[in-house]
Amino acid sequence: MAMLDIDNLHAKIEGEDGKEILKGLSLKVNPGEVHAIMGPNGSGKSTLSYILAGKDDYEVTEGTVTLNGEDLLDMEIDERAAKGVFLAFQYPIEVPGVATMTFLRSALNAQRKKRGEEEISTPDFLRLVREKAAGLGISQDMLKRGVNVGFSGGEKKRAEILQMAILEPKIAILDETDSGLDIDALKIVSEGVNALRSPERGMIVITHYQRLLNHIVPDFVHVMHKGRIVRSGGKELALELEANGYAEYQQDAA
Amino acid sequence: MNAEIRPIRTPAEQGLSGELKNLPSSGGARIVALREAAAKAFNDNGLPHRRVEEWKYTDLRTLMREALPVSSPAQSAQVEAHARLLIDTGARRLVIANGAVVPELSDLADLESGLTIQPLATALAAGGDLIARLGTLEPGRYDAALALNTALAADGVAISVAPGAVIERPIHVAHVFSGKAAASFARNLVVLGAGASLTYAESFEGPEGVAYQVNSATEFVVADEASLDLVRVQEEGANALHLSTLLFEVGKAVKLNAFTFTSGAAVTRTSLYARLNGADSAVSFNGAILLKDRQHADSTLFVDHQTTGCESRELFKHVLDDSSRGVFQGKIVVRQPAQKTDGRMMSRALLLGDDAEMDNKPELEIFADDVACGHGATCGAIDDDLLFYLRARGIPLKEAQSLLVQAFVGEAIETVANDELRDALVERAEAWLKARA
Ligand SMILES: Nc1ncnc2c1ncn2[C@@H]1O[C@H](COP(=O)(O)OP(=O)(O)OP(=O)(O)O)[C@@H](O)[C@H]1O
Ligand SMILES: [Mg+2]
Numbered sequence: 001m002a003m004l005d006i007d008n009l010h011a012k013i014e015g016e017d018g019k020e021i022l023k024g025l026s027l028k029v030n031p032g033e034v035h036a037i038m039g040p041n042g043s044g045k046s047t048l049s050y051i052l053a054g055k056d057d058y059e060v061t062e063g064t065v066t067l068n069g070e071d072l073l074d075m076e077i078d079e080r081a082a083k084g085v086f087l088a089f090q091y092p093i094e095v096p097g098v099a100t101m102t103f104l105r106s107a108l109n110a111q112r113k114k115r116g117e118e119e120i121s122t123p124d125f126l127r128l129v130r131e132k133a134a135g136l137g138i139s140q141d142m143l144k145r146g147v148n149v150g151f152s153g154g155e156k157k158r159a160e161i162l163q164m165a166i167l168e169p170k171i172a173i174l175d176e177t178d179s180g181l182d183i184d185a186l187k188i189v190s191e192g193v194n195a196l197r198s199p200e201r202g203m204i205v206i207t208h209y210q211r212l213l214n215h216i217v218p219d220f221v222h223v224m225h226k227g228r229i230v231r232s233g234g235k236e237l238a239l240e241l242e243a244n245g246y247a248e249y250q251q252d253a254a
Numbered sequence: 255m256n257a258e259i260r261p262i263r264t265p266a267e268q269g270l271s272g273e274l275k276n277l278p279s280s281g282g283a284r285i286v287a288l289r290e291a292a293a294k295a296f297n298d299n300g301l302p303h304r305r306v307e308e309w310k311y312t313d314l315r316t317l318m319r320e321a322l323p324v325s326s327p328a329q330s331a332q333v334e335a336h337a338r339l340l341i342d343t344g345a346r347r348l349v350i351a352n353g354a355v356v357p358e359l360s361d362l363a364d365l366e367s368g369l370t371i372q373p374l375a376t377a378l379a380a381g382g383d384l385i386a387r388l389g390t391l392e393p394g395r396y397d398a399a400l401a402l403n404t405a406l407a408a409d410g411v412a413i414s415v416a417p418g419a420v421i422e423r424p425i426h427v428a429h430v431f432s433g434k435a436a437a438s439f440a441r442n443l444v445v446l447g448a449g450a451s452l453t454y455a456e457s458f459e460g461p462e463g464v465a466y467q468v469n470s471a472t473e474f475v476v477a478d479e480a481s482l483d484l485v486r487v488q489e490e491g492a493n494a495l496h497l498s499t500l501l502f503e504v505g506k507a508v509k510l511n512a513f514t515f516t517s518g519a520a521v522t523r524t525s526l527y528a529r530l531n532g533a534d535s536a537v538s539f540n541g542a543i544l545l546k547d548r549q550h551a552d553s554t555l556f557v558d559h560q561t562t563g564c565e566s567r568e569l570f571k572h573v574l575d576d577s578s579r580g581v582f583q584g585k586i587v588v589r590q591p592a593q594k595t596d597g598r599m600m601s602r603a604l605l606l607g608d609d610a611e612m613d614n615k616p617e618l619e620i621f622a623d624d625v626a627c628g629h630g631a632t633c634g635a636i637d638d639d640l641l642f643y644l645r646a647r648g649i650p651l652k653e654a655q656s657l658l659v660q661a662f663v664g665e666a667i668e669t670v671a672n673d674e675l676r677d678a679l680v681e682r683a684e685a686w687l688k689a690r691a
Contacts, residue, residue, distance in 0.1 A: 053646045081648035093643050097661025106657065107647035114648070146661070163647065 002028035003068055003202050004052075004171050010062035011051055018059065021047045023227035025063075029171065029202040036205045036213055036238060039224030040246045045206045046090050048224075049173045053087040054080050067171065081107075082114035084170025088160040088177050090206075095147035100159075103147045104129060104166055111167065132165040136192050137185075153180035161192045172196070173204045178212040190215030210242040225249045267300045269321025270402065273437075278408040281378035281385065288389045292404035299396050308525075311581040311613045312552040314398065317521050318495060322467050324406060325352040325436030330359055332432040339457035339487050339682075343674040345426035352431055353438035354409045368419025368450070374410040374441055384414050388443050391473045391501035393527045393556070399497040400525070403471040407441035410472075413454070417447030417477070424453035424485075424672055431460030431468060431494070442472040446480040448505070453483040453672050458498075458518065462491045465520075471499040478505040478532055483512075485675045487682060490518035492547070498524045506532025506561075513670050514541040514553070515679050517686050522551035530592075531560040538567040542663040542679070544686045545578035546607070552581035559592040559622075566596075571666045572603040573659050574610035575690060584629065585617040592622045599629040604636060604662050606655070656687040 004027075011022040021044045029035055037045055051058050052065065054077035065072040067083055075083065095103065109119045120128070133143060136158050148156050157177050164172055174193065178186055193216050197203070205216055213221070213235060221237040222229045223246070230249055231237070263271075274293040279286065301318060302309035328351040337349055337359070348371065349359035355373035362371055370384070377385050393400060411427055431438055446452055460466055468490060476482050490496045496519040504510060516522055526539060543551050557566050572580035582601040603612035616629035636658050644654035663683050670676040 053642075055642055055646075076651075077642065077645035078648050078650045078654075081646055087646055089643070093639055095640055095643065095658075095661070097664045098644075098657050102657070103644070103647070103649075106649050106653065107644075110650055110653065111648035167647065 003031050004029040005066045008063040011058045011060045014057050014059050025228050032199040034203045034218045036218035036221045037224050043224045044227040049087050049175045082111045086164050086169030086172045088174040090175040092148050092156040094149045096149050098147050100143050100147050136162050154185045171202045175206045210238040213238045266318045266321045289405045292401040296401045302398050312523050322437040325438040327354050328352045328432040330356050333430050337428045337430045340426050340678050343678050345424040347426045349428045350440050353440045366421050368416035369421050370414045372412045374412045377412040391503050400499045403469050407439035410440040410442040412443045414445040415450040415452050418449045420451040426455040429458045431466050435464050435466050437467040440470045445475045448477040449479045451481040455485040457487040459489050460491045465493040467495045469497045474502045476504050476508050479507045481509040486514040488516045488518050494519040496522045500526045502528040504530045504535050508535040510537040512539045516551050517544040524553050526555045529558045530564045533561050534563040536565045540666045540669045541570045542666045544573045546575040549578040554583040557586045559588045559595045563594045568599040569666050570601045571663050574605050576607040577609035579611045581613045583615040588620040588622050590621040593624045595625040597627040601631045603633040652691045
């Protein structure tokens with residue numbers, strides 16, 4: 001049984017005449033695997049990630065998603081997080097007035113509580129954040145601010161990886177974590193992600209650029225087009241896409 | 255023949271007119287005349303209703319169903335049990351129960367040099383310079399709540415800070431109601447000499463389940479270059495009717511920062527009148543109002559810029575759950591001589607309840623030509639994207655809402671300079687949210 005099993009997923013925008021965005025998408029992710037998803041703008045990659053995280057702007061009309069055999073679509077948003085789903089947002093939002101440390105701690109403790117674990121002690125928490133933040137080049141000053149408030153685009157992406165490192169999810173979905181990163185930051189973030197690769201953890205890495213996949217080497221590459229996976233292969237598929245673009249799929253679809 | 259059409263007097267108006275037949279007699283001829291004039295004004299004008307512009311959203315004629323007898327003194331043991339607000343802030347505490355100072359619960363020992371504190375009743379009996387200031391601040395229009403207070407209040411606190419005296423330790427006047435339903439009236443006077451500095455806090459609390467009425471008025475006379483921080487917490491019992499009037503006379507180069515936290519009472523009306531008649535002062539009037547069930551709270555401000563170069567700021571944050579109702583009416587007047595005025599007023603409301611309602615009425619009246627003034631109002635539910643972001647990290651819905659509401663009111667609470675008082679306010683907001691979850 002795959003850890004994450006997406007089977008024939010159809011979804012549309014919530015509402016009367018909401019447009020269908022996912023049109024029969026299937027994907028299996030086993031523990032330890034890294035799957036890259038590439039695909040043209042508007043093909044539905046972010047929509048897929050939102051649906052997995054539980055955003056209620058979408059309505060699933062057909063298909064199933066299970067996490068370790070449990071129906072993921074039936075769970076509340078925070079329940080999914082506690083079960084190990086983590087989405088690194090394409091556009092992380094600013095939460096003014098909620099201190100980053102308060103936010104991280106509330107999140108970690110809420111997840112632990114839901115799993116029946118003990119809350120983390122203050123010294124342990126501070127040590128954990130300090131250690132992970134240092135590795136990602138996140139300053140103490142940033143941690144003192146509101147969540148993402150006044151962060152540059154690249155800093156926001158790094159902060160997402162910090163959250164992931166602290167929350168230690170089972171299945172991480174990284175939505176264009178590389179976009180907006182300079183060359184050095186891309187390295188730092190990739191190292192951060194690679195440090196989290198483990199035989200127990202699955203990852204879905206959404207990206208437009210083969211470059212990222214030099215750093216985070218995927219086990220599988222999938223091409224998403226018009227709401228479906230239209231082709232899957234190994235890491236060499238990314239190189240082919242880099243060279244040829246998506247023209248081939250556009251024609252197929254037309 | 256009487257051509258004037260007067261509305262039929264309500265039972266509350268009739269009851270109040272009855273109470274006004276027995277005015278307190280302390281304070282000498284000027285004060286007695288003030289009381290009589292106020293009683294006459296009430297008898298002539300009665301309670302305000304929705305056709306009176308300043309009371310449009312708070313129809314006191316309808317909301318105040320009955321007049322209650324003026325309260326008798328409370329037992330100090332009972333009072334002590336209730337007086338818990340701001341208790342750990344290190345402030346010098348004075349307790350007013352049912353409108354009268356309770357000496358045995360009030361700390362009047364070792365007053366800092368330059369600081370004078372007297373029960374108003376004592377000051378009225380003694381007369382003197384301080385009492386000569388009482389009743390000198392006028393809203394410039396008939397205000398029923400203030401008229402009733404002027405006519406019927408016999409006690410409160412009178413505080414003066416000598417010119418140049420900097421009083422580090424905040425003074426906290428704890429207003430407590432205790433006992434059977436009654437009406438309590440307290441009148442306070444705070445006078446700051448030139449260059450003086452004071453942090454003044456007042457709190458209001460009382461029993462749940464008793465439909466009591468509180469009418470408080472405080473006059474603040476702030477002389478040139480003085481600095482006043484005012485922090486107010488109103489957590490009356492859920493069935494109370496609370497009327498507060500705050501009057502400010504502001505000299506030149508004054509720093510004034512007033513903050514009100516409101517989460518109590520069934521019906522609240524806070525009227526604030528500030529007259530800026532010295533140049534280059536900076537004033538701010540901020541508030542956080544957290545309501546639930548069918549609570550109704552009205553904050554009505556009138557800021558009058560009479561001279562040049564003053565800055566005024568208002569930031570009011572309402573959090574409205576269930577079918578509660580918030581009202582913000584802010585009027586900034588900039589008189590012709592008040593060039594270089596900088597006035598900014600903002601009201602923001604977060605609607606948590608489907609049936610909650612917010613009424614905003616900001617007004618600018620500008621007669622000077624070289625000014626920078628503006629106002630804004632927003633009203634809406636908690637941002638879904640923010641909620642989703644927090645929940646996607648594992649934070650449950652109610653907790654996520656609480657964090658976002660705290661952040662929302664936090665912006666207003668942050669304006670309080672004193673650390674202990676600010677922390678106490680954050681705690682009051684947290685307690686409100688906890689009670690909700
Ligand atoms: N809430 C929404 N309301 C309306 N349309 C939406 C909504 N969410 C997504 N869409 C539409 O669905 C399609 C897929 O969007 P999505 O963001 O999933 O694409 P994407 O593959 O992530 O694109 P990109 O590479 O540009 O990030 C787009 O046409 C988009 O406009
Ligand atoms: Mg996208």
